[in-house]
Every structure is written in C-alpha cells, then in structure tokens.
Amino acid sequence: MKPLKDRLPPDAGQVGTVYLVGAGPGDPELLTLRGAQLLAEAEVVVYDALVHEEGLRLSHPHADLVFMGKRAGCKSPTQPEINERLIALGRSGKMVVRLKGGDPFVFGRGGEEVTALSAAGIPCVVIPGVTAGVAVPASLGIPVTHRGTAGSVAFVTGHPGKGLPDPVAWGKVVHAVDTVVIYMGITRLRDIVAAMLDGGADPETPAAVIAHGTTGAQRHVIAPLAELAGAVERKAIPTPAIIVVGKVVAERETFTTLATVALPTGVLG
Ligand code: SAH
DSSP: OOHHHHSSOOTTTTSSSEEEEBBBSSSSGSOOOOHHHHHHHSEEEEEEESSSSHHTTTTTOOEEEOOOOOOOOOOOOHHHHHHHHHHHHHHHHOOEEEEEOOOTTTSOOHHHHHHHHHHHTOOEEOOOOOOOOHHHHHHHTTTTSSSBBOOOOOEEEEEEOOOOOOOOOOOHHHHSEEEEESSSSSGGGHHHHHHHHHOOOOTTEEEEESSSTTTTTOEEEEEEGGGGGHHHHHTTTTTTTEEEEEGGGGGGGGGGHHHHHHSOOOOOO
C-alpha cells in the first residue's frame, strides 16, 4: 500500500483537510484500515456520541480529541455549530478526522458536513464505514439478505428530522422489500409496528431489536412483529438499537457460528 502522504489530495496540509471517517458499528476492530491509519495521524479528532472511547485509543497520543455529539443530560451542539467547528479547524491548516459512528453517509449527516466544508473551500475526503444496519444484525447471526429468503432490503429511519414529515411509507415498505432495517426507531416502535400492521404486514413476521451491537453491552430481543414493542419494553432494551423485520431473523439459528466469529475476543463493555 502507498504511504498515506502519497494518497492525500495534493493540497492536503495547506488549508487543512477534513477526513470524514466511518468508525464502524461499535467494536473498534470493525473500523477500516484506512480509517485507522488516518486516525493515527490526525492532529484533531472530532467524534460523535456513537464512537466508543476505546476506538479513540487508535488516535495519535498528541491529537486533540473534541467531542461533538448528542448525549443525554448535556447540551448538544446543533449541526450548523458542528459544521462551523469543522470549517474553523480545516482553516487552521490542521489534519482533521471527523469520526462518525457506522458509515458517515448512512443517517449520519455526513452529507451536510461535506456540503458545508465544500462551500467553505475546505478539502474533504470521505472514508466509508461498516454501517450498524448490516453489522449489528450480522453479529447476532442475522443476514440482511439471504438467497431464497430475502432478495431485497430497505434501510429506513424511524426518526424523521425535526419538523420534517415521516419519510417512510411503513404500510408499503413491508410489501416492497423482504427485510426492513430501521435505524433510530426505538422511541417510536409502537407507532411503527402499528403502521406496518395497518398496511397488511403479517403479525407473525419474525423481528428483532439489537442494542449496543458488536460491543460487550449488546442486548437483543426476538419476537413476532405484533409482539415486538411489548418484548422490548419488558426487557428494557436500551438505545442505540437496530430493528430488523423479515424472515431473515428466523435464519439466525443457521448462522450462530458466524455470530461468534463477528464478535472478537476483545469485545467492549
Ligand atoms: N451512521 C450510522 C447510523 C447513525 S444513526 C451507521 O451507519 O451505522 C444512529 C442509529 O444507528 C441508532 O439510533 C441505531 O439505530 C443505530 N446504531 C448505531 N450503532 C449501533 C449499535 N452499536 N447497535 C445498535 N444500533 C446502532
């Protein structure tokens, strides 16, 4: 592999480059090699709430670590504030890694950050990450597609942006694809399930909720769709959590060996 400096854009280091790096779903070992390499070299790392602190250990010992995310009980920065901060850091001429949970472009507002940085003339490079919607079900042995069972999958948000209409036609999506993977859906789980059932979804459709996937704190419930919300409440499943609806959930028994492989020995607490 070429050394990092030969792979950087030619203007890197002049006005600063911001690397939007996907941190993966939780376990730092699921960060890409390129992400890890950039993290080791960055002078500033701006990370969000989904990034496990264990992953930050991959950063340079002298790097400035800046938390910019949403955590319960703390005042959260707004997206324009985050954008401004990234622009200011880029202008300072430093090498900046903006570390975001999962993949920066999957419900990660990475697009907004790239747009703001580009408008300000700051070079910006996106390094994809392993998204929670694929890796978290896999860690439990649930494949999001499976030949003969699921030939299509939809990744949808359960949380429309503030003031925006719900972008998901819940009653339709259950007929349009075989597997539905829902991000940010726990607080609206009852409404989402009701809308799916109203749309004609089979109440017996296998479904799962998996929280803190790929970490030692992973918790899950598996239940038929109609009973999912009750099961989640009874077990007090925390967030962040991924919801999976579809026959693939029932395939899990077949893939439990893979699930063990996906969780390395050094899993996080
Ligand atoms: N960009 C991220 C998603 C950000 S939206 C990605 O590609 O994965 C935040 C949502 O992601 C959470 O509400 C939850 O639904 C999901 N999520 C992220 N990490 C998770 C994890 N370790 N376990 C379960 N769900 C997770």
